[in-house]
Amino acid sequence: xxxxxxxxxxxxxxxxxxxxxxxxxxxxxxxxxxxxxxxxxxxxxxxxxxxxxxxxxxxxxxxxxxxxxxxxxxxxxxxxxxxxxxxxxxxxxxxxxxxxxxxxxxxxxxxxxxxxxxxxxxxxxxxxxxxxxxxxxxxxxxxxxxxxxxxxxxxxxxxxxxxxxxxxxxxxxxxxxxxxxxxxxxxxxxxxxxxxxxxxxxxxxxxxxxxxxxxxxxxxxxxxxxxxxxxxxxxxxxxxxxxxxxxxxxxxxxxxxxxxxxxxxxxxxxxxxxxxxxxxxxxxxxxxxxxxxxxxxxxxxxxxxxxxxxx
Numbered sequence: 602x603x604x605x606x607x608x609x610x611x612x613x614x615x616x617x618x619x620x621x622x623x624x625x626x627x628x629x630x631x632x633x634x635x636x637x638x639x640x641x642x643x644x645x646x647x648x649x650x651x652x653x654x655x656x657x658x659x660x661x662x663x664x665x666x667x668x669x670x671x672x673x674x675x676x677x678x679x680x681x682x683x684x685x686x687x688x689x690x691x692x693x694x695x696x697x698x699x700x701x702x703x704x705x706x707x708x709x710x711x712x713x714x715x716x717x718x719x720x721x722x723x724x725x726x727x728x729x730x731x732x733x734x735x736x737x738x739x740x741x742x743x744x745x746x747x748x749x750x751x752x753x754x755x756x757x758x759x760x761x762x763x764x765x766x767x768x769x770x771x772x773x774x775x776x777x778x779x780x781x782x783x784x785x786x787x788x789x790x791x792x793x794x795x796x797x798x799x800x801x802x803x804x805x806x807x808x809x810x811x812x813x814x815x816x817x818x819x820x821x822x823x824x825x826x827x828x829x830x831x832x833x834x835x836x837x838x839x840x841x842x843x844x845x846x847x848x849x850x851x852x853x854x855x856x857x858x859x860x861x862x863x864x865x866x867x868x869x870x871x872x873x874x875x876x877x878x879x880x881x882x883x884x885x886x887x888x889x890x891x892x893x894x895x896x897x898x899x900x901x902x903x904x905x906x907x908x909x910x911x912x
Contacts (some may be wrong), residue, residue: 626869629797630862632767636790637698637719638772639783650717653726655839655848659717662838662856664724668692668732670834674827675740682742683877684820688865688879689743690828691885693732695725695765699795700858703893707900709850716857722765729863730757760870764863791822802886816880824884828892832857850900858893861886 603682649656671692675685700878704714734757738744806813835856839849864882872878 602607606611622801622869626801626862626866627764627862629794629801630764630860630866631753632790633698633798633862634722634765634768635772636787636794637701637715638721638769639776639787639790640715649713649720652710652713652848654842655710655713655844655852656717656720656843658842659835659852659855660711660721660724660745661850662835663696663717663721664728664732664837664869666834667831667856668736670830671827672729672736672739673740674830677745678823680823681877682740682746683875684823684881685740685743686737686746686863686902687868687878687881688823689736690733690867691827691859691861691882693729694860694864695721696855697728697858697860697862698891699890699893700854701750703854703858703897704851706897707850707854709854710845710847711851713848714851714855715852719769721855722769722860725860725863726758726765728763730755732818733757733867737839742804745904749879757871760867761863763867779868782897798886802883805883811881813875813883816876817884820877820880820884821888824881828857829884831859832892832896854893858889859885861889865882 626853648785667690671688673686680688698718700718701711702716705711732745737747753897772783796848836849836852838856839852863880865886868875868882
């Protein structure tokens, strides 16, 4: 797409997404969160208490620093309204559960990562709609769009609460009362939910291939830059606080790996599949797997090489 007029047309693109697809996405996200909650144990929450400084740093990096950096990036590059709202929404979402896997692969603090991911989803009930409404209304083109659809903090709050709180508490309750069942089904739930989300993204791409292919040259560079800044800000913030190497890795992934699935649910629930927003969230959902995997693999190899030199 060439020229500012073509870019502005992104605000008018809509992704083909049926009510049944939205229901499927809600179920998939619920299964992902349910799987996260199945792994929560008392030791995980005690990890937060043992690492108070790192836990507070991770949550601050995620819900304060990342939204600010996202907004500054929007102000600098001045994208069309739909792209800006997509960026702001992704930056306001809680951490994605793949951050736990990447932290483990990178030899970070996995227990802390699992705890922070879970807590961030609970805090997202308030912080996601708050950050989205606050920063979205401060970018003029996006603010007019928010007014046009009459989106309110309370509407987003209710959806986030329903999507997040029930699967999380259901998983935690099952783990508390039937830990043997939780332990048995956890590996299956993790693999199935992630495979289902991957299949969903592929299916969405196939059904909207023309839209994706015609816009990816503009959307993907923005997503890569945004994600790089997210990972980098988490890393730099943790380094400035002089945290341990393991906790620095944890905070880096907790800041840069976002729950883009929740973002897609909000986009299709409130914005009728507005193309620019959906494209940002979908591209982020694919790209952060690449960036997170590469970074985790590099850190993991560094750890292994360091261990060899010590032996």
